[in-house]
Amino acid sequence: MVTRVTWEQLNKAGNNLLSPSSVSNGRVFTSGCLGTDAEGKMPESVAEQTKNAIESLGEVLKASGSSFDDVVKVLLFVGDASYVSEVNQIYSKYFTLRPARSCVVVGFPNPHVKVEIECVAEVSSLAAKL
Template identity: 55%
Template sequence: MQQVSWEKLQAKGNPLISPAYKSNGHVFTSGNVGSRPDGTFPSDVAEQTKLAIQKLEKVLHASDSSLSQVLKVLLFIADPKDAATVNSVYKDYFPHMPSRSCVVVGFPNKQVKVELECVASYNQREYKL
């Protein structure tokens, strides 16, 4: 088991969680929300979705993986009325249609409209002596 650190992402992170863990050919990510680099949230759910997926992509790259290697997505949305908009953005990033669950939740921060986490495969490096 290997932790992916915030330092590897060159990001200020949450001190309570790791961005991801790698184990047995899989990477397990924490949730990624659609905030801007300054910590603010766009009011537009499509923009939040793009930002959240782009953050997820950075975590995957730091984990020797990519969006195309995602096997399962857990998607949280604040408002079921936003599902169509979220899906229209989502499909552009996940054309291979990984398995997915979508849950409507009440986020503690009311500015948050979407959050994604995933399980993906990663490129295991073989070392030869």
């Protein structure tokens, strides 16, 4: 059975074409998270976008019964290779267990977007027992 986290569960307006995450067979599959701030605006700074995107991902993981410690694989998109060092500095504060990761330089449709992150995680063992 597949369950989905909704934008309403996160108290956020989101893209009606997708769910923030789907949970199936003890795995969490997230959609990509962008670095918008609390007002829904895109900061100019790569660092702010990275922090916001990762914290948004954390909210999705929590709503899905998971956490950063349960992440198996991360897929990170950056708009320019020059952002990677700055992104890594922030990333390493959240992903202390160093899950598998791919980092891809892409051309985002929105030129203000610099970072997007998604992941696959396990449902936390504690959450699975509840």
